């Protein structure tokens with residue numbers, strides 16, 4: 001039962017990294033964050049990878065990490081907000097995993113990412129416009145592979161985890 005993977009998807013600032021870590025504790029499973037994996041394997045930060053290799057270079061590294069981690073079992077995996085862009089990633093992620101779409105409004109995404117310089121796509125004059133455009137493009141892709149969708153605007157991380165656990169208690173006993 002516990003051998004399936006639990007994969008968190010959703011936009012920047014939805015809380016994937018934060019909630020993934022808490023959920024892994026709750027499920028007593030190892031936690032992986034695809035962005036951290038990419039940084040460790042490359043020996044460079046995400047902003048540096050974007051600088052040197054462009055977004056396409058980053059997406060290639062992301063695809064390799066996602067393919068490998070989705071081939072493992074019993075992980076909680078927090079992905080980056082753009083992981084759903086490639087069909088190969090969507091296919092790998094939906095394979096036997098519970099895919100949890102953490103939804104957040106642009107307003108909350110903006111507030112939660114404002115002080116962080118580690119997201120190259122948001123280092124622009126108008127991050128609100130970028131987040132709005134990205135959500136319009138990606139929301140259908142998140143929904144395409146989601147097993148469940150959780151609203152995070154009005155809930156602190158611990159409550160989001162509780163809600164996921166409640167869903168899993170019925171889902172896992174089907």
Ligand SMILES: Nc1ncnc2c1ncn2[C@@H]1O[C@H](COP(=O)(O)OP(=O)(O)O)[C@@H](O)[C@H]1O
Pocket residue numbers: 010011012013014015016017018019078112113152153155156157160
């Ligand atoms: N449900 C939530 N309510 C309030 N703040 C949150 C929530 N989830 C995450 N955060 C905060 O938002 C910021 C971004 O969270 P993070 O987990 O890095 O998001 P993601 O990995 O989806 O980009 C962090 O400072 C985190 O503490």
Ligand SMILES: O=C(O)C1=C[C@@H](OP(=O)(O)O)[C@@H](O)[C@H](O)C1
Pocket residue numbers: 010011012013016017035046079080081082083118119120121
């Ligand atoms: O939305 C995106 O395209 C990205 C999201 C980031 O991860 P988080 O969603 O964890 O911030 C990170 O992968 C990179 O900066 C690109």
Ligand SMILES: [Mg+2]
Pocket residue numbers: 016017018035078079080
């Ligand atoms: Mg993250």
